[in-house]
Amino acid sequence: MVAIEAAGLSKRYRDRLAVDDLSFTAEPGEVLGLLGPNGAGKTTTIRLLTTLLRPSAGTFSVAGVPASEPGRLRQRIGVLPESAGYPGQQTGREYLLYHARLFGLPRTEARRVAEDLLDQVGLAERAGSRIATYSRGMRQRLGIARALVNDPAVVFLDEPTLGLDPAGQRQMLALVGEIALRRRATVVLSTHALAEVESACSTVLILDRGRALAAGTIADVTRSVGAHRLSEAFLALTEAGRP
Amino acid sequence: MNRWVVVARQEIRDLWLGGRGPTLVFAFSVLLSAMTYLSATNRGLNFLEQREAVNLTLQVAIAVGVLATMVVAADAISGERERHTLEALLLTPVPRRDIALGKLVSTLTLWAACVVVSMPYLWVLGRSTAVLGQAVVLIALVGTLVAVGLTGVALLVSALSDSNKTSLAVSLFVLLALFAPTQLPGMPKSWVGDLLVRVNPLASGMHYLSALMLNRHTWRQDLSYLLSPALTVLLTTTVFVIAAPRLIRLTRATS
Numbered sequence: 404m405v406a407i408e409a410a411g412l413s414k415r416y417r418d419r420l421a422v423d424d425l426s427f428t429a430e431p432g433e434v435l436g437l438l439g440p441n442g443a444g445k446t447t448t449i450r451l452l453t454t455l456l457r458p459s460a461g462t463f464s465v466a467g468v469p470a471s472e473p474g475r476l477r478q479r480i481g482v483l484p485e486s487a488g489y490p491g492q493q494t495g496r497e498y499l500l501y502h503a504r505l506f507g508l509p510r511t512e513a514r515r516v517a518e519d520l521l522d523q524v525g526l527a528e529r530a531g532s533r534i535a536t537y538s539r540g541m542r543q544r545l546g547i548a549r550a551l552v553n554d555p556a557v558v559f560l561d562e563p564t565l566g567l568d569p570a571g572q573r574q575m576l577a578l579v580g581e582i583a584l585r586r587r588a589t590v591v592l593s594t595h596a597l598a599e600v601e602s603a604c605s606t607v608l609i610l611d612r613g614r615a616l617a618a619g620t621i622a623d624v625t626r627s628v629g630a631h632r633l634s635e636a637f638l639a640l641t642e643a644g645r646p
Numbered sequence: 647m648n649r650w651v652v653v654a655r656q657e658i659r660d661l662w663l664g665g666r667g668p669t670l671v672f673a674f675s676v677l678l679s680a681m682t683y684l685s686a687t688n689r690g691l692n693f694l695e696q697r698e699a700v701n702l703t704l705q706v707a708i709a710v711g712v713l714a715t716m717v718v719a720a721d722a723i724s725g726e727r728e729r730h731t732l733e734a735l736l737l738t739p740v741p742r743r744d745i746a747l748g749k750l751v752s753t754l755t756l757w758a759a760c761v762v763v764s765m766p767y768l769w770v771l772g773r774s775t776a777v778l779g780q781a782v783v784l785i786a787l788v789g790t791l792v793a794v795g796l797t798g799v800a801l802l803v804s805a806l807s808d809s810n811k812t813s814l815a816v817s818l819f820v821l822l823a824l825f826a827p828t829q830l831p832g833m834p835k836s837w838v839g840d841l842l843v844r845v846n847p848l849a850s851g852m853h854y855l856s857a858l859m860l861n862r863h864t865w866r867q868d869l870s871y872l873l874s875p876a877l878t879v880l881l882t883t884t885v886f887v888i889a890a891p892r893l894i895r896l897t898r899a900t901s
Contacts, residue, residue: 450896453737455733455736455737455895455896456896474739474741475739477737477738477739478739480737482734482737484730484733484734484737486730487730487731487733487734488729488730488731488733488734489731490660490729490731492660492663492664493660497659501652501656502734502738504652505649505652505653505735505738505739505740506738506739507649507739549734
């Protein structure tokens, strides 16, 4: 069973096509890098696949659940949205406990999951502190923990390293690797940073102006345009059609 | 456990432990203290009868209590949009109408607090008369009917607004527009005036209160005036039950 299957997925906002006839698959345990310049349609693609937006055309399934069952689909996925907000007055523990309860976990189980996740993302010592006192890196790690409260089969991370210092970025990428390895979850990692994709992803999907330009392993994509590195391939693909 | 209960519990915690609820109730009690003091002194000087004093305080308690509740409801969805916290909530498998119900219930705890806080003031003005019991029942029943309806309206406005400021401004304007006619003397005397009162959920609720408190009508005599607040409750509930998935979205413009 494939973890993600999208066929002819499109999203139109009035006269603008944000995602255009996108088709791709991702296997279980795969870390898929979603690459593209600003406005390429990465966030829209993630919002379509996580049922926050309804596609204008096309179909998809995530973790074997078709798009026609959004409630059941959301039960199987975890998402760290781009520029996610956090309720500053809640503590990290309270926030995770709340979200675990929203996914239907009984109180004791939710408490155990929250404590385990806080430990895994290195926030155990600050679990009782208000989120308002957390640094950006701590908030991002809390966001990852929240994305894992339901033990998802597929995890979507939209720009998880945005605004983090180099140490924070390294920590975040290590977490991404752990999610795929230990939990055997499929990870979709949307980012601008090519170095991150090279270090953390097994496959890539390059988008530009809503269309898929290339998909496959990093080696395949690089070779397909006669480049030596992913960055060269990315620039060759995304700048080819520009004036 | 129903998931709307989980949403409601957390929202109640945020409202009351976050400080917004206590602040609004404090402001409500300060205003009601001033109102009660003025009513009591006027009654002492024989400018107001006891029934009039209780009725006046009751009406102010309902209007200000509804105002406080609408302020919280107006922030419930548009505020989460602005703070970017709505997306995480929408990514859970909780149905959108459960989210709306949880938020409505938590907001109404503020109204419940306003009712409780009003009790001593009503007791001070109406003690040792039958009017006290009547006032308590009226705020609990008629006041709650009006509060639920208008809180639903504010929640609807919040769902339809991308900006928290817009949501708050529209909700307050709606309340003001509904409240203004209650201050006009002799509104229901002509059929046009009566119609305007009957279609206005706040004015018709207030009219019902006055009819019982001041004119000593029976409970059933003016019951038709409660049709408007009851219909407001029914209408907002129906809208949320049917259209919650289309109303509670990431942004008002996306679908």
